[in-house]
Amino acid sequence: MRFVCRAAALRRPVLVIAMVLAFGVMKLPTERALFVQHRQLHFRDVEFNLDLREKIGQLGFIAALSGFRSIVADALYIQAHVAWERTEWGRVLLLFRQITTLQPRAILFWDMAAWHMAWNASVAAMNDQTQPRLALRVKAQREYFALGKDFLERGIKNNPEKPQLYDALARLYKEKYEDHASAFEFYAKAAVLPGAWSYEKRFAAYELSYCEGREREAYERLRQLYDAGKNERLPTLITRLKFLEQKLNIPNEQRIPENAH
Amino acid sequence: MSNETAAIHRHRSFSLARVFAITTNTLTELTRLKVFYILLIFALLLIGSSVFMARLTFQQEFQILKDVSLGAMSIFTSLLAIIATARLIPQDIEDRTVYTILAKPVPRFEYIVGKLTGVLLLLSISMLVMSAMFLAVLYLREQTVLHETLRQMSAAPREQIDDALRAIRSSALNIDILPGIVIIYLKACLLAALTLFVSTFATTNIFTIVVMVVIYFIGHLQATAREYWLQEHSTGWMTRAFLALVALIFPDLQTFNLVDDIVVGAAIPLGLVAKTVVLGVFYTTIYTFLAAFVFYGKEL
Numbered sequence: 001m002r003f004v005c006r007a008a009a010l011r012r013p014v015l016v017i018a019m020v021l022a023f024g025v026m027k028l029p030t031e032r033a034l035f036v037q038h039r040q041l042h043f044r045d046v047e048f049n050l051d052l053r054e055k056i057g058q059l060g061f062i063a064a065l066s067g068f069r070s071i072v073a074d075a076l077y078i079q080a081h082v083a084w085e086r087t088e089w090g091r092v093l094l095l096f097r098q099i100t101t102l103q104p105r106a107i108l109f110w111d112m113a114a115w116h117m118a119w120n121a122s123v124a125a126m127n128d129q130t131q132p133r134l135a136l137r138v139k140a141q142r143e144y145f146a147l148g149k150d151f152l153e154r155g156i157k158n159n160p161e162k163p164q165l166y167d168a169l170a171r172l173y174k175e176k177y178e179d180h181a182s183a184f185e186f187y188a189k190a191a192v193l194p195g196a197w198s199y200e201k202r203f204a205a206y207e208l209s210y211c212e213g214r215e216r217e218a219y220e221r222l223r224q225l226y227d228a229g230k231n232e233r234l235p236t237l238i239t240r241l242k243f244l245e246q247k248l249n250i251p252n253e254q255r256i257p258e259n260a261h
Numbered sequence: 262m263s264n265e266t267a268a269i270h271r272h273r274s275f276s277l278a279r280v281f282a283i284t285t286n287t288l289t290e291l292t293r294l295k296v297f298y299i300l301l302i303f304a305l306l307l308i309g310s311s312v313f314m315a316r317l318t319f320q321q322e323f324q325i326l327k328d329v330s331l332g333a334m335s336i337f338t339s340l341l342a343i344i345a346t347a348r349l350i351p352q353d354i355e356d357r358t359v360y361t362i363l364a365k366p367v368p369r370f371e372y373i374v375g376k377l378t379g380v381l382l383l384l385s386i387s388m389l390v391m392s393a394m395f396l397a398v399l400y401l402r403e404q405t406v407l408h409e410t411l412r413q414m415s416a417a418p419r420e421q422i423d424d425a426l427r428a429i430r431s432s433a434l435n436i437d438i439l440p441g442i443v444i445i446y447l448k449a450c451l452l453a454a455l456t457l458f459v460s461t462f463a464t465t466n467i468f469t470i471v472v473m474v475v476i477y478f479i480g481h482l483q484a485t486a487r488e489y490w491l492q493e494h495s496t497g498w499m500t501r502a503f504l505a506l507v508a509l510i511f512p513d514l515q516t517f518n519l520v521d522d523i524v525v526g527a528a529i530p531l532g533l534v535a536k537t538v539v540l541g542v543f544y545t546t547i548y549t550f551l552a553a554f555v556f557y558g559k560e561l
Contacts, residue, residue, distance in 0.1 A: 012558040013462075016551060023547050024509025031513045031539050032491070035484055043522045066481050070525075071332035074325050081317070106525040107321050160422055195431070198420050225488040231420055 042105060042158075064102060073102040077109065080116075089121040093147065100151065107164050110155025118148025133178050145176045166190035167200060170207070180210040201225065202237060209240045219244040226256060279367055281377025284382065287341060291345050291383050299337050300325050303391050306333050319406045323432045326402065327524040330395040335520060337391070338384055338449035339477070345383060346456035347469035348375050350556075359561060370553040373457065380453045388446045396434070403433035431526070440534040441523040447541030448517035452477070453559055454548035455512070461555040480514035483507060511542050 014116035042246045063072045080095035096113035103109055121142035131137050152169040159165060170186035173179045190196050202225055208218035225232040238256065245255045310329045317325070353359040362372060406429050414422050456473050462467040489496075490504035516537060519529055 012555070016555055019551060019554070021509050023551075027512075027540070028487070028508065029545070030536070030543075031484070031487065031516065034516050034533070034540065035488070035513070037536075038516075041522075041527065041533070043405065043519065043527065054493070062478075066478060067514065067521075068332055069518075070328040070521045074328045074332075077321075077325070103521070103525060105522060105527060106324065108324055108525075112321075198426055199424075226495055231418070 060098075069102050073099050073106070073109070076102070077112075084116055084120065087124055089116075089124060089144075092116050092121065096151070100154070104155075104158040107155065107159060107162050110151055110159075110165055111168050114148040114151040114155070114168055114172065116148075117144050117151060122148070122176070127261055145172070148172055148176070161193060163190040163193040163196040163200065166193070167197065170203070174207060180207045181214075183207040184211065202232065202234070206236060206240055207256075208243055215244055215248055219248055219250070223256075270541040274368065275371065280371050280375045280378065283362070283367075283372060287349065287376050287379025288382050291379065294345075296341060296345060296386070299388060300390050300394075303333055303337060304394055307394060308332075319429055320432045322402065322406075323399070324524060326399060327438070330391075330398075331438075331445065331520045331524060334388070334391050334395070334442070335445045338388060338445060339452055341387060342380065342384055342449040342453040343470060343473045343477075346377075346380050346382070346453045347463075347466040347473065349457070351463070351466045351469075354561070365561065369556050370428050373379065373461075373549065373553045373556055377454060377457050377552075380457075381450055384446065384449050384453065388442065388449070392395045392442050393466070395505060396438075399434050402450070403429065406433070435526070436466055437523050437529050440529050441520045444517050444519050444534070444537055444541070447538060447545075448514065451512060451514075451517070451541055451544045451548070454545040454552070458548045458552040458555065461552045461559060476511060476513065479511050481508065481518075483511045483513045484515045487513070516540065 060072045060076070063069075076095050076099045080099065083091040083095060096109065096116065099109045100106075100113060122141045122195075125140035125144055127135050128137055128140070131140070146253050149169070149172060152165055152172060155165045156169065166186045167190045170183045170190065173186065176184035184204050184207035187200050187207055191200035191204055201221075205218060205221035205225060208214055208221060211218065219241070222237060222244065225237060227242060241256055246248075286342060307326075307330060310326060350359070353362075359372075363369065407426060410425050411422070414425060417425075452473070455476065456469060458478075459472050460466065460469045463472065486504045487508035490501055490508050496504075519533075519537070523529060
């Protein structure tokens with residue numbers, strides 16, 4: 001009799017467990033489909049592994065695991081901002097590596113990381129009074145340029161459809177490496193992406209005009225922009241166009257007017 | 262026909278009026294607990310972060326404002342859902358209110374539905390207030406930045422002004438924030454229903470809260486366990502059985518974490534939002550039914 005009573009008492013919990021498992025089987029296909037769709041859209045693109053755990057510490061890792069990845073990234077970003085104000089470049093680099101690992105889809109973080117490395121830290125390295133040897137200062141500066149470039153290249157890999165990072169990389173090639181061919185390549189890539197700034201095409205043509213052996217191509221691009229209307233006829237464009245007309249010996253009747261503006 | 266027989270005939274097995282009465286009672290009870298103080302903390306957080314962000318550029322400011330606000334909304338609604346729901350049944354048993362209610366012809370299912378609806382209403386009010394505060398702050402900051410930019414660039418060519426304004430608008434308010442808020446609310450509803458289910462067999466509300474915290478963490482890892490179980494075939498059967506149990510028992514809470522991607526400007530397809538909403542409603546309904554089923558068998 002006691003056994004029968006116990007069996008009856010156990011019947012409901014067993015039924016509940018069975019229902020939970022049955023519900024689990026029912027929800028599985030939808031959960032998987034959503035997971036696959038998230039992956040296709042590059043959502044949740046963060047690998048939670050030991051490497052990340054070491055980078056962001058135990059508390060940060062737990063918070064990131066609990067769905068507060070963006071808040072952890074922001075907290076680290078604020079720390080990076082403070083480290084930048086104190087010119088602690090090593091710490092800035094470390095923090096930005098953590099931030100970009102947590103939020104690889106945030107353009108702002110890649111852009112800021114590259115800017116701090118290639119513009120701020122590189123200048124600080126060049127002006128470092130504690131290092132008397134110029135060669136070592138130049139070496140350090142070059143290393144910071146490379147770090148900035150690396151951030152932008154990885155940012156582009158994670159966000160190939162956003163024009164901002166192509167633009168930033170083109171600027172870095174132009175201003176820091178004076179590599180006009182690469183600058184042209186990335187301005188041109190940015191120009192064809194949706195949401196690109198209106199100047200990308202123009203900047204691509206400017207950079208091409210500095211490339212030895214590609215003057216004809218540059219001239220055609222600049223001329224096309226000039227013919228597009230008054231909005232494109234900016235002083236730099238006219239100066240570069242006139243320079244190329246001279247260099248390529250363009251017949252006078254095909255040249256832009258002398259007083260063009 | 263006597264009055265008593267007529268009353269029995271009039272009594273319906275499910276009555277929205279009875280559920281409504283329990284709902285309003287639950288909401289009043291929860292409101293008296295001063296849970297809305299959480300909204301004050303939210304407002305302070307918004308103001309505090311705005312003060313700090315005055316030092317940043319507008320892109321940084323908007324991104325951090327969105328991250329902090331949506332993250333705080335997610336934390337506060339999840340906490341509210343768990344803590345407010347965990348105390349409902351144990352408190353009613355302790356106060357003996359449950360005996361007064363169930364002694365009347367109120368089915369236990371109605372009692373459970375009424376209690377849960379009360380919590381969901383509380384969550385809706387909190388969510389609406391927090392969303393309104395957040396959107397108002399974001400809108401005001403966007404307008405301020407737009408005016409400042411227009412003033413500073415008054416001499417610049419039209420094309421440059423348009424580009425700058427476009428950049429500001431695209432990094433501030435965008436329509437994708439709204440599905441993000443809806444999904445945060447759905448996650449809170451799911452947690453409330455699951456907490457109610459756990460509280461039907463728990464003896465104290467502390468136990469319910471501890472169990473829910475554990476479920477919260479495991480729920481965020483469930484997708485990893487599920488994918489490992491379904492894709493990795495080289496592991497031992499014990500590991501696979503454990504992973505299968507995790508995948509089947511716990512909800513996938515990462516599915517409801519679209520906010521991290523929304524704040525960085527990712528567009529969320531309508532189909533994905535719809536599927537997530539359906540899954541959230543499905544979870545909430547099932548857990549409510551399970552809670553009612555266990556509550557029917559509970560000896561009071």
